[in-house]
Amino acid sequence: MIAILLFGYLYREITGFEQERIDDWLMREHAELIREAPDELIARFQHQDQFDPRRQRPFALFDTGGKHLAGGYPGEQPAIPYFDEPFSMRLANLPGHPPGRCIAARLSDGRIALQCQNTRELDHFDEELLHALLSTAMLTFVIGLIGASLIGISAMRRLDAVTASIEEIVGGNLSQRLPVHSKRDDVDRLVSVVNGMLDEIERLMHEVKGVCDAIAHDLRTPLTRMLGALERAQRRAKTESEYRSAIDETIVETTSVLRTFNALLRISEIESGVRRKGFTNVDLAAVADDVFEFYEPTGEDKQIVFEVQRTASGLQEIQGDPNLLFEALANLVENAIKFAPHGGTVRIALWQDARGVGVTVKDDGPGIAKAERDAVLRRFYRAEASRHTVGNGLGLSLVAAVAGIHGMTLEFKDTCVGCEISLFKPAHGHLVDNR
Structure with missing residues (x-):
C-alpha cells in the first residue's frame, strides 16, 4: 500500500513537472507576442511555421471573424475557454487530433493569437511512466506479499516452538527453556526475560523443595525424641517426678520445634516486604x-x-x-x-x-x-x-x-x-x- 502511494506521488510530480515546463514556455511566448507590433505578427507566425514542419508547436492568427490568417494551425478558430492562461484542448484540425496545451491572446485590434504545444509525446511518456510505475508497484506488492508470507511462516514456526516449550514446562519439566534464535530481535529479548523468570521459578521451586526436605529432616529428630520420651513415661514412669521429667523433655523439644517455625514465619514476613x-x-x-x-x-x-x-x-x-x-x-x-x-x-x-x-x-x-x-x-x-x-x-x-x-x-x-x-x-x- 505504501509503495502504491509512493508511486502515485512520483507519477503526479513527474507529469506535473512536465506540464509546468510547457506552461512556463507558453507564458514566455505569450509575453513576447503581446510586446510584438500588430503589423509584424503575420510575418512572425509564418516564420515560426517554417521551422515547425511536424506541427509540434502550431501557432495561428485569426481575424475578428475567426478566419485563419497565418501560422501552422490550419482551419477556423477553435473554441477558446479563456485568454492569457494556459489550457488543454484537442488540436482537432491537425492529423490524428493530438492533445495540446495552448494559450490565447485577444489583440488590441480584435484579432486572436493562438500558441500551442503538441503534447502527444508527453502523453505517451505519461502512459509509459504509469505503466512502469504500476508494474513496479505490482512487483513490489508481490515481493512484499511473498516476504510477509515467509516472515509469517517463520514467526509461526517460532511460536509453535515456544508453545511446545511452554506445554512441556506446564507438564512439569521446569528445566525446559523457551528457544532463543540468533536474531536478537524483540521476540528474542522477550524470550530471554521469560527464560530468566523461569530460572528464578526453578530456583525457588528447588529452594522450596529443599526447605520442605530440611523441615522434615530437622523436625524428625525432636519429634522422635518427644515420642520416645512419652512412650518411656507411659511404660516406665511410676512416680510424679518421673512423669514431670518426661513432660519437661517434651516441652523442651516442642519449644525447639516452635522456635524453628517462628523463624520460618519471620523470614517469610521479611521477604514479603510489608515492613518497608x-x-x-x-x-x-x-x-x-x-x-x-x-x-x-x-x-x-x-x-x-x-x-x-x-x-x-x-x-x-x-x-x-x-x-x-x-x-x-x-x-x-x-x-x-x-x-x-x-x-x-x-x-x-x-x-x-x-x-x-x-x-x-x-x-x-x-x-x-x-x-x-x-x-x-x-x-x-x-x-x-x-x-x-x-x-x-x-x-x-x-x-x-x-x-x-x-x-x-x-x-x-x-x-x-x-x-x-x-x-x-x-x-x-x-x-x-x-x-
Whole structure:
C-alpha cells in the first residue's frame, strides 16, 4: 500500500513537472507576442511555421471573424475557454487530433493569437511512466506479499516452538527453556526475560523443595525424641517426678520445634516486604550499641574480648526498620560469640567510606569455608563447623532476608583466621549483591 502511494506521488510530480515546463514556455511566448507590433505578427507566425514542419508547436492568427490568417494551425478558430492562461484542448484540425496545451491572446485590434504545444509525446511518456510505475508497484506488492508470507511462516514456526516449550514446562519439566534464535530481535529479548523468570521459578521451586526436605529432616529428630520420651513415661514412669521429667523433655523439644517455625514465619514476613511501610531513618551506630549492650553479659560469661570499634564519627543513617536491623546484627553477633574460642575476640566495627555505610562483625572462630558461603544463606543449611552446635540453620537466612528488604549487601571477607561478615548499604552508584 505504501509503495502504491509512493508511486502515485512520483507519477503526479513527474507529469506535473512536465506540464509546468510547457506552461512556463507558453507564458514566455505569450509575453513576447503581446510586446510584438500588430503589423509584424503575420510575418512572425509564418516564420515560426517554417521551422515547425511536424506541427509540434502550431501557432495561428485569426481575424475578428475567426478566419485563419497565418501560422501552422490550419482551419477556423477553435473554441477558446479563456485568454492569457494556459489550457488543454484537442488540436482537432491537425492529423490524428493530438492533445495540446495552448494559450490565447485577444489583440488590441480584435484579432486572436493562438500558441500551442503538441503534447502527444508527453502523453505517451505519461502512459509509459504509469505503466512502469504500476508494474513496479505490482512487483513490489508481490515481493512484499511473498516476504510477509515467509516472515509469517517463520514467526509461526517460532511460536509453535515456544508453545511446545511452554506445554512441556506446564507438564512439569521446569528445566525446559523457551528457544532463543540468533536474531536478537524483540521476540528474542522477550524470550530471554521469560527464560530468566523461569530460572528464578526453578530456583525457588528447588529452594522450596529443599526447605520442605530440611523441615522434615530437622523436625524428625525432636519429634522422635518427644515420642520416645512419652512412650518411656507411659511404660516406665511410676512416680510424679518421673512423669514431670518426661513432660519437661517434651516441652523442651516442642519449644525447639516452635522456635524453628517462628523463624520460618519471620523470614517469610521479611521477604514479603510489608515492613518497608514502617521504614524510618535509623542510625546503625545506635543499633550496634544496643546489640553490644544486649550480648555483653554473654561475652563476659564466655570470657571473650567483646568490643565496638568506630572508624567514622557522627550519624551513620540509613532508611530501614530498627527492629529488623537489630535482629540481623544480633544474629551475626550471636554466631560470632557462639563460635569464638574461650578467651577469643569478637569485634563489631562501624564504618563509612566510598562503598557506603555499614557494620562488620569479626571473630577468631573456625570461620566459614569459601565454598560454603552461598550455601549458608539457604534455610536449614549447617556449615561443617556448626553441625555439632545448637541451632536450626536459619540465622544467616534471616540476616540475608533483612539485607534484601533494606537493599543492603551481605559480604564475607577472606580472612586467615575466623570469620568476618559485613552488612552495609552501598553508596549511590555501587551495585548490590544479595545472593
